[in-house]
Amino acid sequence: MPRFTVNVPATTANLGPGFDCLGLALDWWNTITVEPARKFSARLRGDSEGLPADETNMVVEHIRILYKHLGAPMPPLRVTMTNRIPIGKGFGSSAAALVGGLAAGNALAGTPLSAQELLELANELEGHPDNVSAAIFGGFTISAFDGGRVVCATVEPAANWRAVAYIPDHALATKKARKVLPDRITRADAVFNIGRAALLAYAFTTQRASFLKIGTEDRLHQPYRVPLVKGMPEMLDAACAAGANGAALSGAGPSLIAFATSTANALQIQKAFAETARKLKLVGETRILKLSARGTFVARS
Numbered sequence: 234m235p236r237f238t239v240n241v242p243a244t245t246a247n248l249g250p251g252f253d254c255l256g257l258a259l260d261w262w263n264t265i266t267v268e269p270a271r272k273f274s275a276r277l278r279g280d281s282e283g284l285p286a287d288e289t290n291m292v293v294e295h296i297r298i299l300y301k302h303l304g305a306p307m308p309p310l311r312v313t314m315t316n317r318i319p320i321g322k323g324f325g326s327s328a329a330a331l332v333g334g335l336a337a338g339n340a341l342a343g344t345p346l347s348a349q350e351l352l353e354l355a356n357e358l359e360g361h362p363d364n365v366s367a368a369i370f371g372g373f374t375i376s377a378f379d380g381g382r383v384v385c386a387t388v389e390p391a392a393n394w395r396a397v398a399y400i401p402d403h404a405l406a407t408k409k410a411r412k413v414l415p416d417r418i419t420r421a422d423a424v425f426n427i428g429r430a431a432l433l434a435y436a437f438t439t440q441r442a443s444f445l446k447i448g449t450e451d452r453l454h455q456p457y458r459v460p461l462v463k464g465m466p467e468m469l470d471a472a473c474a475a476g477a478n479g480a481a482l483s484g485a486g487p488s489l490i491a492f493a494t495s496t497a498n499a500l501q502i503q504k505a506f507a508e509t510a511r512k513l514k515l516v517g518e519t520r521i522l523k524l525s526a527r528g529t530f531v532a533r534s
């Protein structure tokens with residue numbers, strides 16, 4: 234009987250100006266092991282508080298969706314999920330569950346779908362490709378809709394770059410964080426973001442960290458989300474003052490992410506995040522993460 238383990242990375246989306254388009258895979262992984270069984274069972278490990286261990290689990294739902302897409306019923310399975318990506322904190326936990334479920338179903342079915350086909354399906358289900366592209370392909374991803382298609386370019390990130398995360402103790406629903414955004418923005422703000430998103434893509438593509446600072450500035454979503462993310466401006470300023478090459482809200486928040494080009498620099502930023510959080514009476518934790526050139530991968534065991 235085949236047994237597969239799917240590894241799916243945490244991702245940070247937007248990176249400031251790239252709302253719904255830019256994503257980055259982090260070296261922080263959920264795993265899902267699936268094997269055919271006589272009857273369905275699901276087990277949860279890791280940071281899985283509040284997650285259902287039954288057929289309503291999002292990973293299991295997406296294994297079923299994959300089979301439905303193939304026109305076949307989901308066979309009875311034993312599913313073991315180890316959850317490390319915090320839920321609702323801005324690191325693509327729902328994209329990881331969605332991509333992980335689809336990739337697990339695809340592996341069980343004999344890999345009928347290519348990574349691009351998985352992306353199209355994941356994007357239809359998620360509605361925006363930023364996290365799902367990075368979760369599937371890894372690296373820094375630039376995605377755009379072209380009719381019903383998603384065009385995604387991937388860039389391998391510099392090996393020495395680090396992401397320093399500040400992760401509040403509470404979650405923020407993406408739906409709520411999208412409700413505060415205006416439907417229209419001024420041309421001046423659009424121009425502001427176009428230049429910065431392009432510079433950010435340039436920074437990752439050429440590994441020039443000096444362009445990250447301006448490249449992570451945003452006027453499209455972050456200013457509107459300040460009331461939902463206590464201390465955001467102070468924390469981002471503190472990270473930059475401590476030497477971060479750039480800093481932004483991670484996805485729809487509430488976590489923050491700052492970039493460093495060395496471990497020593499990352500440690501300084503981590504300290505600045507912790508000290509500023511203490512001053513502002515914020516409760517949360519910090520974490521230094523490597524960037525992942527690798528996206529979702531499946532191992533047969």
Ligand code: HSE
Binds near residue numbers: 247252454
């Ligand atoms: N780009 C989304 C947002 C979050 O900022 O609302 C990540 O999917």
